[in-house]
Amino acid sequence: MIKTSHRTPTLLLAALGVLSIGVLVIDFWPFLQNGLAGQVMFTPDETDFDQILFHYSTLPRLAMAFLCGAGLALAGAAIQTVLRNPLASPTTLGVGAGVEFALTIFVLVAPASLALFQEAFALAGGMIALGAVYLIAAKRGNATLWLILAGMIINLLLQSGTQILLLFNEQYLQSIFMWGAGDLAQNGWEATQFVLPRIVIGMAAVLLLSRPLDLLALGDDTASSLGAKVTVLRLLILGFAVFITASVISAAGMIGFIGLAVPAALRIAGLTRSRDLMIYSVLTGGFTLLVIDFIVRQFNGLGGDILPTGAATALFGAPFIILILRKAKIMPGSQSEDQHSDQEITSKTGLSILLTALLAIGLVFSLFVSLDGTGFAVLGWTVNWNDNSFDIITGRAERTFAAMICGAALAVSGTLIQRVGRNPLASPEITGVSSATALAIILALTMFGFAQRADLMIIGAAGGIISLIVLLALCRKFTHAPHYMLLNGLALTAILGAIVRIVLTRSGTQTSMLMSWLAGTTYFTNMDEVMIVAGVTTVLLIVAIALRRPLEMASLGTDQSVSLGLGITTFQFAMMFLAAILAAAATLLVGPLSFVGLMAPHLARVAGYRLAGGHLLGSVLIGVNVMMVAEWLARNLLYPAQLPTGLIAALIGTSYFLLLAVRKR
Amino acid sequence: MFDLKNVCFKSDGKNPKTLLDDITVSFPTGSFSAIVGHNGSGKSTLLKLLARKNKAHSGSIELDTQVLSNHGTRDFARKVAYLPQNPVVPPHLSVRELVAFGRYPWRGAFGRYRAEDHAKIDQAMEMTHVTGFSDRLVASLSGGERQRVWLSMLLAQDAPVMLLDEPTSALDVGHQRDILQLVANLKDQINLTVIAVLHDIDMVGRFADHILALRAGRTCWQGAAQDFMHNAVLRDIFQTEINVIAVPESNRFVSYVA
Numbered sequence: 042m043i044k045t046s047h048r049t050p051t052l053l054l055a056a057l058g059v060l061s062i063g064v065l066v067i068d069f070w071p072f073l074q075n076g077l078a079g080q081v082m083f084t085p086d087e088t089d090f091d092q093i094l095f096h097y098s099t100l101p102r103l104a105m106a107f108l109c110g111a112g113l114a115l116a117g118a119a120i121q122t123v124l125r126n127p128l129a130s131p132t133t134l135g136v137g138a139g140v141e142f143a144l145t146i147f148v149l150v151a152p153a154s155l156a157l158f159q160e161a162f163a164l165a166g167g168m169i170a171l172g173a174v175y176l177i178a179a180k181r182g183n184a185t186l187w188l189i190l191a192g193m194i195i196n197l198l199l200q201s202g203t204q205i206l207l208l209f210n211e212q213y214l215q216s217i218f219m220w221g222a223g224d225l226a227q228n229g230w231e232a233t234q235f236v237l238p239r240i241v242i243g244m245a246a247v248l249l250l251s252r253p254l255d256l257l258a259l260g261d262d263t264a265s266s267l268g269a270k271v272t273v274l275r276l277l278i279l280g281f282a283v284f285i286t287a288s289v290i291s292a293a294g295m296i297g298f299i300g301l302a303v304p305a306a307l308r309i310a311g312l313t314r315s316r317d318l319m320i321y322s323v324l325t326g327g328f329t330l331l332v333i334d335f336i337v338r339q340f341n342g343l344g345g346d347i348l349p350t351g352a353a354t355a356l357f358g359a360p361f362i363i364l365i366l367r368k369a370k371i372m373p374g375s376q377s378e379d380q381h382s383d384q385e386i387t388s389k390t391g392l393s394i395l396l397t398a399l400l401a402i403g404l405v406f407s408l409f410v411s412l413d414g415t416g417f418a419v420l421g422w423t424v425n426w427n428d429n430s431f432d433i434i435t436g437r438a439e440r441t442f443a444a445m446i447c448g449a450a451l452a453v454s455g456t457l458i459q460r461v462g463r464n465p466l467a468s469p470e471i472t473g474v475s476s477a478t479a480l481a482i483i484l485a486l487t488m489f490g491f492a493q494r495a496d497l498m499i500i501g502a503a504g505g506i507i508s509l510i511v512l513l514a515l516c517r518k519f520t521h522a523p524h525y526m527l528l529n530g531l532a533l534t535a536i537l538g539a540i541v542r543i544v545l546t547r548s549g550t551q552t553s554m555l556m557s558w559l560a561g562t563t564y565f566t567n568m569d570e571v572m573i574v575a576g577v578t579t580v581l582l583i584v585a586i587a588l589r590r591p592l593e594m595a596s597l598g599t600d601q602s603v604s605l606g607l608g609i610t611t612f613q614f615a616m617m618f619l620a621a622i623l624a625a626a627a628t629l630l631v632g633p634l635s636f637v638g639l640m641a642p643h644l645a646r647v648a649g650y651r652l653a654g655g656h657l658l659g660s661v662l663i664g665v666n667v668m669m670v671a672e673w674l675a676r677n678l679l680y681p682a683q684l685p686t687g688l689i690a691a692l693i694g695t696s697y698f699l700l701l702a703v704r705k706r
Numbered sequence: 707m708f709d710l711k712n713v714c715f716k717s718d719g720k721n722p723k724t725l726l727d728d729i730t731v732s733f734p735t736g737s738f739s740a741i742v743g744h745n746g747s748g749k750s751t752l753l754k755l756l757a758r759k760n761k762a763h764s765g766s767i768e769l770d771t772q773v774l775s776n777h778g779t780r781d782f783a784r785k786v787a788y789l790p791q792n793p794v795v796p797p798h799l800s801v802r803e804l805v806a807f808g809r810y811p812w813r814g815a816f817g818r819y820r821a822e823d824h825a826k827i828d829q830a831m832e833m834t835h836v837t838g839f840s841d842r843l844v845a846s847l848s849g850g851e852r853q854r855v856w857l858s859m860l861l862a863q864d865a866p867v868m869l870l871d872e873p874t875s876a877l878d879v880g881h882q883r884d885i886l887q888l889v890a891n892l893k894d895q896i897n898l899t900v901i902a903v904l905h906d907i908d909m910v911g912r913f914a915d916h917i918l919a920l921r922a923g924r925t926c927w928q929g930a931a932q933d934f935m936h937n938a939v940l941r942d943i944f945q946t947e948i949n950v951i952a953v954p955e956s957n958r959f960v961s962y963v964a
Contacts, residue, residue: 463794591815594807598794600759605863606783606811651798 049310050321057328061107064335068099101227105236106334107327109225109289110299112240114326115319116282117300118307119247122254122315123278124175127308128189128528130301131167131286135195137297139170140283140290142199145206163291167283170195177699193471193531197636198695201688204559209682225293225334232292243285244323250278254315297355297535299326306361333357355539359532363515389650389659396662403666407673408437437676443571444672444686445665447627448637450578452664453585454623455638456645456657461595461616462526465646468639469505469624472526473533475633477508478625480537483544483555498573502625508533509621513614559632574626581619582661589654592616632687636694637664644697667693707867707899708733708756713765715751725751727923729765733916736897738890740904740914744944747920749903750791750871756901757788757869769867783811787865789856791872791903795845801855802840805831808862830861833888849876857885861892870902874909882906886913907948907961911935919943935959 066073071091072080080086085096117130124134131137143166147159177191227233253274289296303326304318312318337353455468462472469475481504482497512533516526545555585592591612594602602609624638641664642656650659671690678684713729716722726748733739741749754760755767758774767774769785777785787808796804808830809823831837834854839847844855853876860868868889874882890913892898904910910917910931917934919927926943933939940948940961947964 588815590810593799593803594810596794596796596799597807600790601793603759603779604757604783604786604788605807606780606814608779646798652803 050307050312050325053306053310054321054325054328057325057332061328061331064331065103067335068095068103097229098227101230101233102225102334102338103331104233105225105227105293106331108233108236108240109293109296110303110330111323111327112236112243112285112289113296113300114303114322114329115244115247116285117326118304118315118319118322119254119278119282120300121304121308122318123275123282124188126188127305128301129192130298130304131282132295132297133189133196133301133531134174134192135170135199136167136283136286137290137295138196138199138203139166139168140164140287141295142166142170142203144291145203149206149210160287160291163287164284167287168280170199171279171283173699189528189531194695194698197470197691201691201695205684205688225296236288236292239288240285243281243288246281247278247285248316248319250274250281251316251319254278296330297539298357298359298361299330299354302357302361303329330354353539353543355535359535359539363529363532387649389648389655392648393658393662396659396666400662400666400669403669403673404441407441407669408434411677439568439571440676440686441669441672442575443630444668446571446575446578447631448641448664448666448668448690449582449661450574450623450627451638452641452645452660453578453582453657454620454627455664456642456660457585457592457616457620457623458638459642460592460653460656461613461620463596463598464526465643467526467530468636468642469620469627470633470636470638471534472512472530473508473537474505474621474624475628475638476534476537476541478502478505478628479559479633480504480541480544482629483541486555487544495570495573498570498626498629501629502622505621505625505628506618508537509617513617570630574630577626578623581623582657585616585619586654586657588616589652589657592653631668631690632685636691637667640664640694640697641667707735707769708901709766709768709771711766711768713752713755713763713767715748715755715760715763725923726755726763726920729920729925731918731925731928733899733901733918735899736893737915738893738900738902738913739916739918740902740910741918741920742904742907742910742943743920743926746922748923749920751923752920753788753869753871753901753903754790757786757790758782759788759790780811780814783863783865785865786867786869787860787863788869789860789871789873791875793856795852797843797845799844800841801836801844801847801858802827802831804844804855805836805840805859805862808859808864811863811865826864827862830858833861834858835884850878850881853877854881854885866897867899867901870900872903872905875905882909889913907935907940911959911961921945935961 072095077092080092082096082100085092087093113131120129120131120134120136121127140163143163144159147162174188174191174195177194178188286300304322307318307321307325312321333354451469454474458467458469458472458474459465478501482501485497485500512526512529515529541559591602591607594605594607595609595613595616597605599609602612627638641660644663645656645659648659648663650656668686668690671693672686675684675686675689678689709732711730713726714724715726716724729752741752743749751760755763756774761775769777805827806819806823809819809827813819813823828837831840834857836851836854836858839851844852847855853873857870857873860870870889874885877885886909889898889900889902893900902914904914911934914931914934917927917929917931918925919939921943927934927939935950937948937950940950948961949964950959950961952959
């Protein structure tokens with residue numbers, strides 16, 4: 042069995058190797074014809090443009106592609122083995138986002154004299170992100186799923202952080218953005234010289250430690266009883282994996298999914314011993330990125346535009362994840378039943394009244410009080426009441442109202458998705474609905490020149506619904522296993538995110554405006570739109586509440602709902618449809634990244650809103666409150682500068698989940 | 707009530723396995739039918755076919771002389787109540803709220819629950835002894851208590867046919883008897899038809915009227931209860947050395963493994 046199982050990976054590796062040789066031959070072809078191959082590699086003729094271009098651009102690019110691919114795949118293999126999680130990788134666990142965030146801060150903030158510490162800084166960023174993810178996920182029932190979810194949350198948090206920094210430093214926007222999308226283009230050998238020793242050191246260390254890695258695969262208890270120092274080993278290997286990732290990202294930017302897809306594919310192909318897995322990962326990863334980069338380069342020739350390799354890799358890699366999820370029974374449905382605590386059933390009327398009161402007080406506060414850089418400024422008391430201040434109030438009211446409506450729409454959308462999907466962690470943001478909406482809107486805006494906001498809203502909604510249908514189609518066989526939906530959603534989000542990044546690098550002058558919309562600013566809204574969204578939200582909320590009985594029954598699962606006479610498939614579809622419309626409407630106002638759709642229903646559930654109707658109302662109240670606070674903070678935190686509301690809400694949301702995670706331990 | 711003719715069922719996938727082969731049986735109305743057999747013999751598969759959870763099959767299944775798939779979803783739910791082996795336990799519902807779902811087939815998404823509905827719910831909870839914890843969360847109950855809550859929901863559903871997949875697997879002996887006795891009484895009082903997958907041979911012998919035994923997906927024996935409790939029959943069904951002894955001064959039998 043073990044003998045035969047090596048055949049598939051070997052074949053795979055051989056095929057990729059042949060392809061890579063093909064790539065090399067094609068690249069070298071013009072010089073091979075004249076017998077100049079050796080010359081162009083080592084001592085290029087400085088008078089021949091082709092030779093210089095090849096020697097200082099193509100050749101280092103080839104080397105970089107191989108090195109980065111090999112390094113990331115090895116890092117992924119190591120992380121997967123250490124954490125015993127087939128879906129772990131530098132990108133999914135937030136390491137990449139951590140390094141990116143740290144480097145962005147460093148580039149923007151640190152004085153030049155500290156340049157020496159850049160690497161240490163990046164490494165620390167990656168390690169802290171990974172540590173946070175691990176902290177959240179450790180000691181949970183379904184650790185595999187939690188690890189990925191925690192990674193997703195940390196990823197979003199750090200990416201929002203990076204975006205805030207970028208918004209305030211627009212002059213660097215384009216270049217940092219390109220780098221963030223993973224650019225392998227080279228203009229010399231410096232980057233290769235930078236990466237080569239680091240990756241070699243990292244690889245050597247990880248490979249040396251690979252024998253004890255097999256012990257780790259047996260589980261902590263067994264490993265320590267066999268004499269391995271589990272914690273030290275784990276930290277060492279993770280440290281080196283992060284080191285490799287940080288080096289690659291410093292040199293070439295975010296290149297996602299190689300670190301996830303390559304080792305996962307090799308494992309499915311039959312490699313189980315960690316040493317074999319790693320050696321194969323190095324070569325397979327290198328060859329894969331070499332080939333992908335070659336394909337990407339062919340496209341670059343066409344329009345003169347640059348398609349970043351990292352984003353393209355996500356395009357190749359994420360569908361692959363979906364494939365893996367379908368092929369492999371990665372996670373047994375071990376839904377640990379940890380909800381035995383006898384919750385008290387209490388009426389939530391008091392809490393609802395309190396929340397409503399808070400909302401009213403907060404609204405008044407938000408409209409009349411602001412920070413003006415020196416302290417609180419109360420409008421209407423300090424300033425004489427005149428037309429001017431009336432304008433200010435209506436302006437504020439418009440934005441506050443927009444934020445609140447979005448909070449409500451996302452809360453309803455999230456509640457519906459969580460209830461119908463029977464998954465307390467699903468939400469429009471995580472299932473890809475929001476990203477699809479954003480992508481549809483961006484495409485319509487930049488490629489096809491739609492400018493009417495009403496058109497955009499419809500197009501966005503259509504995009505969201507299509508992505509939801511795709512997701513449901515992908516998951517139809519796994520209706521009983523909610524985590525498949527999440528992981529497929531994650532892959533979809535990654536694909537859509539990659540396309541968004543690619544489109545954004547090409548959208549030129551609109552980039553800044555789109556970026557701030559993506560970050561969730563309410564600055565561009567107008568009252569008419571807000572009223573439309575408010576109307577849609579109200580109607581759909583009423584529909585959802587009217588349907589609370591079947592909505593409640595959906596929590597019994599497909600089989601039992603049908604036994605009780607509910608045509609669940611149609612019902613689920615209809616509810617998801619509602620959720621997509623709501624998410625699209627909200628996305629148009631505050632962008633795709635706000636986390637309210639995840640947080641509000643979750644908070645409402647924790648607060649004790651059990652039944653569907655109450656859950657809907659409770660999460661609307663919470664969502665509206667959160668968005669109102671976020672909007673006030675966004676306006677006033679860095680007055681006179683304006684922060685995007687969506688980002689602030691995302692920060693609030695992720696902090697909440699971090700707190701929750703730490704407290705539950 | 708249920709009439710099956712030459713029913714076959716194959717599993718999904720590239721190499722479909724025949725799970726049920728040429729089953730022909732007629733479950734009588736107003737009586738307690740038990741399906742028995744070794745693990746993996748196809749008992750639950752057969753029950754799921756009756757409950758329309760498994761669809762693809764050859765042969766014909768009729769309910770009330772109508773092809774099974776011709777019933778609408780609501781209509782079918784009013785006629786047939788089904789309790790799966792491992793029902794999904796919603797984490798947030800109280801016992802009474804769960805039992806109340808039994809009325810859904812009759813009231814739908816918008817219909818108001820009337821006094822008679824509430825009476826039915828109360829009665830169902832009374833009969834299964836779950837009234838005591840009607841305001842506790844189902845998820846906080848023990849396995850046996852949950853099983854009684856599910857049965858209570860099925861009773862509130864008020865359907866003339868009840869399909870039960872190992873309804874007593876988590877119950878203590880007293881409650882096993884109570885539940886089976888309850889079901890047996892209902893069959894007399896309201897002419898309920900019960901089809902249940904059961905494991906305990908003695909309980910089958912005690913309560914069932916009609917018995918269908920499966921072995922490796924095929925009918926291996928079917929008949930009445932008094933013909934069931936015999937050495938030869940049981941040994942043939944379970945391929946194990948089982949003996950049956952008569953209980954003195956009653957016409958009951960008890961089995962034991964030799």
